[in-house]
Amino acid sequence: MSNKAVGRKTSGLDKALRVALYTVLIVVAAFYLMPFIVMLLTSLKDVEEIRTGTLLSLPASLNFDSWSKAWSSACTGGSCGGISPYFMNSFQIVLPAVAISTLVGALNGYVISLWKFRGSDFFFAAMLVGCFIPFQVILLPMAQTLGWLGIANTTSGLVFVHVVYGIAFTTLFFRNFYQSIPGELVKAARLDGAGFFTIFYRIILPVSTPIIVVTVIWQFTQIWNDFLFGVAFSGFDTQPVTVALNNLVNTSFGGKEYNVDMAAAIIAALPTLAVYVFAGKYFVRGLTAGAVKG
Amino acid sequence: MANLVIDNVKKRYGETEILKGINISIKTGEFLILVGPSGCGKSTLMNSIAGLEDVSEGRILIADKDVTYTSPKDRDIAMVFQSYALYPNMTVEQNISFGLEMRKVPKEERDVEVQRVAELLQISHLLDRKPAQLSGGQRQRVAMGRALARRPQLYLFDEPLSNLDAKLRVEMRTEIKKLHKKLGTTIVYVTHDQIEAMTLADRIAVMKDGQVQQLGTPQEIYDNPANLFVAGFMGSPAMNFIPANVVEQDGTPMLELATSTTVALPFPKPESLKDYVGKTVLLGLRPEMITEPQPHKEGQPFVTTTDIEVEVTEPMGADTMILTRVNDAEINCRSNPMYPAAAGSVIKMMFDTSKAVVFDQESGKRLDV
Amino acid sequence: MANLVIDNVKKRYGETEILKGINISIKTGEFLILVGPSGCGKSTLMNSIAGLEDVSEGRILIADKDVTYTSPKDRDIAMVFQSYALYPNMTVEQNISFGLEMRKVPKEERDVEVQRVAELLQISHLLDRKPAQLSGGQRQRVAMGRALARRPQLYLFDEPLSNLDAKLRVEMRTEIKKLHKKLGTTIVYVTHDQIEAMTLADRIAVMKDGQVQQLGTPQEIYDNPANLFVAGFMGSPAMNFIPANVVEQDGTPMLELATSTTVALPFPKPESLKDYVGKTVLLGLRPEMITEPQPHKEGQPFVTTTDIEVEVTEPMGADTMILTRVNDAEINCRSNPMYPAAAGSVIKMMFDTSKAVVFDQESGKRLDV
Amino acid sequence: GEVEVLHWWTSGGEAAAINVLKEEMVDAGHTWKDFAVAGGGGESAMTVLKSRAISGNPPSAAQIKGPTIQEWGDLGFLTNLDDVAEAGEWDVILPQVVSDTMKYDGNYVAAPVNVHRVNWMWANPEVFRKSGASIPTTWEQFIVEAKKIKAAGFTPLAHGGQNWQDATLFEAIALAKGAKFYNSAFIGLSDKTLRSQDMIDVFDTFKQMREFVDPGFSGRDWNVATSMVINGDAAMQIMGDWAKGEFTAAGKKAGIDYVCYPAPGTSGSFTFNIDSLAMFKVDGKEKQAAQKDLARLILEPKFQETFNLNKGSIPVRLNMPREKFDTCAHASMDAFLASSTTGNLVPSMAHGMAANSMVQGAIFDVVTNFFNDESMTSKEAVDKLARAVKASM
Amino acid sequence: MNTKAANTGSGPTQSGRPARLSLADWMPKIVMAPTVIVTLVCIYGYMIWTAVLSFTGSRMLPSYNFVGFDQYERLFNNDRWMVALSNLGIFGGLFIAICLFLGVTLAIFLDQKIRAEGAIRTIYLYPMAISFIVTGTAWKWLLNPTNGLEKMMIDFGFENFKFDWLINPDMVIYCLVIAAVWQASGFVMALFLAGLRGVDGDLIKAAHLDGASTFTTYRRIILPSLKPVFFSALVVLSHIAIKSFDLVAALTNGGPGYASDLPANFMYTYTFTRSQIGLGSASAMVMLGCVLAILVPYLYSELRGKRHE
């Protein structure tokens, strides 16, 4: 349905409300942005300026040295390649892990809300409990399991771990979204001769974009920013970028190079930010509009 | 094409029994119409036939095969849902062709089929739209199109024309009839439109509260209702029920009527009233059997002309309904719009009891069978 | 209670103009029925009145106030949506009382009101259910209940009874009529049911393609359709259109009819046919005007009896439709079910042209006004 | 063969130092896999180590120190280095305290890298001059001088509010009560000592330090605190000799821009913190050979020298040439030798050399909480400490 | 009423059905199977394992010398644990409440056809993207009394502005709340925004006609139909609250003292740094127990309520 809904309102009160609305949004945005501005400004200053200036003082000149240093020449431990070599590792972990966990979550959610079977709800509840298991306690048993499976300290091992502990969330998101999809759609498709996967692929997935976006945002962020699993289950050559970032930040050459730290942090966050910007387009309305009456 | 046997099907939602043992069997190629008051379980029965709801008890057989536990897609059924259930992400065209695609019909054939159906339903110009951009009636036609594009063993139509305008509805009705003639597919069809029921059905099943009250040809149902409920439900405007004393005249039980004057009406099967002499029965008389005096009927048996007092008139185009009171019951009579009948005036009306029926007042059971 | 003026309202979706300048004005307490083919813009117009869609052009006035830009909640309107739009997370009771709550009606009053409405709509036993647990017709009644619980300035009903069975529909219709009588609220009502339209309306607006074709009382619309479209649209079964040559007999233009034999029919306003002598016009004759010979009409002016060949018969309960061919056009006649009319036989039928209308074949314009 | 080395030497000097080892290994024909996990004094690295060990895939060598080596030995993860040790005469070149720590069950299982002196005090002479104070040699004097410094508008004590920094300061104060007291309290964990009046005094002194730190100390990293001294914002810092790296990196000269003194009252004592690489059992002849080479190289004088020059610590080998080392290092070496004979050489509690991690943690908790809790009295603290230590044994 | 009824709604299977089922009928179960296995092993298996360890004297690595309830006794005699537990109460409660409120509010605001929606949405969301390893530093600066916000405000002329929560043991927990809210509320907003976009436009229209103001429409019609979204958000937030480990590690590292310790940090410290796996496991079990005690009743009521309600 069109959402031009409520008419062109021009009354003074409405205008005032609108102004207030924007004001609130902008003030809140400013609060959210503050740490980022601090980080950004810091990354552009040199070490001396950081020491002497205040948090929000502007850098004397735009200086991207720290950015290039963070990217390609900062030292962490025995290697001095910046954080760039670790980007590939992270991508190799994040992309498959996000894809698999999202897909599995979508399928699970689809089953739990539209193909209920005896015990499926109970299982869902049981699975949710899994969301609350502190990740720290599973480090050791998981390490042992990975050892048995022969994927300890490999990228596949990390993908496996992230998928395992991601599906509870992805399932939750999808299941709760699919609660509002009219069951009649599935019925109609079954009569049309579509099977389980066809219905999923042709009918359900196309109306799932908003929740896919949310799930991808969540999973991508969680996995990209994960440190604990990344450090514990990676090998020396499969360490994700967070481990590099951690090393970089905890490394100092006489006086912390905050500018490099901040630059590295921003660089490390760029892929996630890109996902947010890109995915944002798909926050669309009314995908199931017109499906059923009543 | 296949026959359909519904064998003692029951359906419960929690405690409540919605279907209380339905038994219907339809021959191959038969057109069955389900009617019944809102909430009586028609859609539930349709869903059960399609396999979209588990039945709690009983069996369903299609083409002599027990399909009670077969998955819907293997039952080879096409259905129009009361709530449409259009695929929101697909265009009208895709909605219609989806079922064909699933049955692996090649693209060219699908296109031809979609065109044909769309033309039939007059939605050719809407093929590229999404359901959200359609009007109510257009959506209903798409729902219809989805079923009609296929050639299943069995069609299920759940109020497929309710949101269409009268003209379109007549056209669609004709198309369905043609289709049925041409393909001979078995059809189960729910409708609230009496004319649809009467004109389309080979047989009609009248349901009430999860039970079949009567199953028979339209004419049987109309002329020979099994009980008070069926009699009152079928026909629009509804049959008049007049509590009437049975009096004996010349050894024949007659029905006494008090309008402006009191008359005794003859009854075609007087023997069925024997036991009720002196008691009151319910006389069922359809509005079209109480008309302005019609000269050509004059003198026929079971036709009685008497005076009534007009309470209200309701012009309905082709006819005018006249409301009056007989034996203290409000009744509808149908007259020619040109017959002068001002509210409050006393006019002559002709009662034709040749097709009248009588019921026991308490049990609602038909007496004259 | 208020009057309603729709002043040259236009509505576009992108390029397509859906409403092409609607002008309707209704007096306070009037009952207006909107009819028109599926997709002609009825719901869009209703939405515009309610303020749920912006109009692209034009003004809407309620109670003499321009409300074109007023928000829906300040227009004091209650509406039944064609798609119901029930609140899925609320029970039936909450659905009905929500509007009252919003208007700050105290709890006790609300409860009383909900009870009243629920009884009226026969859904008292469903008050605790959620919409998902209801049948189609039950949902529709809840949608209805939501509107009826309120006492707005203006009611908008968009096909409120389409999914109800005939009996219930008649009851509901009566209730609406009573309500309207009692409250005198202005009502705009969309329906596809001709009987509803004829019996409820003070006036009917016939729409087509986003334009009003005719606005008038039911009788006007039925007897005096402004054009071919209105004539064909109103009435069920539809009016027969017979292309007929205008011939002059004794200086009076008559309409020539070829059935089994050829006859010339008289026409009440022959002067309007003057210019068409020798040409072909479209004669509009409703089915109920072509009946079995009725002795009491015999000899009336404009009544002609002739032979026709029965093609198909369609029993519809109270009447039987007889299909035949006249001047190569297929036409419907309405006869008593007991009149013998076997398919293929030639029978006598009586044509009553006293209410016939004629149209220009090309433009569809009415000739006899 | 290849060696995978898990360590947390990531800061400037350390990283440069480890690169020396790496190069030598590469020169010896091995592959060096550098598994560095920075942060939290090796907390993350230990987690990684456990996870890798339990998955059956431990690194060849890992940075483990002090009593923890024994714990790993107990679990049977460590390999025997006796042949390397014999060839390199480790028993001879290493002081007893060091070699004892490197052995499990009488066998060498780890190679020591360096010795840190923890009880250092770093001072900015400029600040002292400006505020007219002199370098304190006892804690009483410290308090007097600190007050002057504070009055002059400087922060007397540069400190970071992290539990191990609190503990470093605390153990320095405790050490001023004598090595015997120190050992009895932190190694012997004697309840009597823990509850003694001396301990109460220690806490009293410790609490007074709270006045001499700036309000922003909470959670501050040690090197940030060091830079306060470097910048002349603060006068002193009690920190191990790794702080020197910060001064050096800032281009400051020992004895001129900054001075190093033993922490007040501990001039004859030496709190040591030994870094070492423990060797894990690995499969494959080549890997084992590489591992042995690594152990050998660590104790080569060349590596010892370069590494310690970078790291600010002193070599574990006795009798190393010392000309390249600065004055602070010299002082450290002297104290190391001297104290090892007097019994004033004590393991650092704050750096996990004295007690196992559980006891250490228990002490940390009490100490750090006491330092931040204005209402807690020293008596209560002592009681808490004694109970916490008991509970963790 | 009749919630059970809806239950049997769409499922293709039910008890009492004969065994001749095609592969297609098994599909849902087959699809769920890997998840079931993984959940059983990697969640319940490990949970049981942890439970077992909590009854042992395990130190650096797991061992199986059983000591009964000793670890639990030690745990509850541990001051730091009690602090951590009560901190979790304060932190979790505030964090979840504020995030939900902010998330819902911002989502609703953003749903008003805001011009720069994309940009604003990204701004609200970005804190999730940046690892706390570094943001922790930025927050430390901001909250630091000597050179952070306090200084800025004083520089702006608010002489008496005082903001020293970070070093105040009583207030430091609220610093954690601020930073955590900053980081997570954007995601809650996104979750709700996605939910809002799924609500049928006709319902909103109906509510407007019924006389509901925009505010009431959200409160009574839209948000109640977003119950499942609330559910998701709550689970996610509780999850974040419970495992807020990085946040504490980066911002306060538990300090001053251990005033800002949370159970996750406690557990990590004891399990890995202090080699007290037994005690760590016990603390994990207690943590899990607390969460479940709150969560299970909610889960139950939530899952009992069914589709389309």
Ligand SMILES: Nc1ncnc2c1ncn2[C@@H]1O[C@H](COP(=O)(O)OP(=O)(O)OP(=O)(O)O)[C@@H](O)[C@H]1O
């Ligand atoms: N969002 C839209 N975009 C484009 N066209 C639309 C949209 N919504 C409706 N229409 C078109 O506008 C026309 C009028 O629709 P409307 O719903 O008013 O019809 P209606 O008269 O109520 O029909 P019905 O009797 O079938 O309900 C239809 O042809 C429909 O296809």
Ligand SMILES: Nc1ncnc2c1ncn2[C@@H]1O[C@H](COP(=O)(O)OP(=O)(O)OP(=O)(O)O)[C@@H](O)[C@H]1O
């Ligand atoms: N999920 C449910 N839980 C409980 N009762 C239900 C549920 N679904 C339907 N019902 C009830 O079952 C009965 C039959 O519903 P059904 O939809 O079959 O009616 P129907 O005959 O199709 O009516 P209509 O003509 O109004 O569409 C109704 O009374 C309805 O209230």
Ligand SMILES: [Mg+2]
């Ligand atoms: Mg139904």
Ligand SMILES: [Mg+2]
């Ligand atoms: Mg409509």
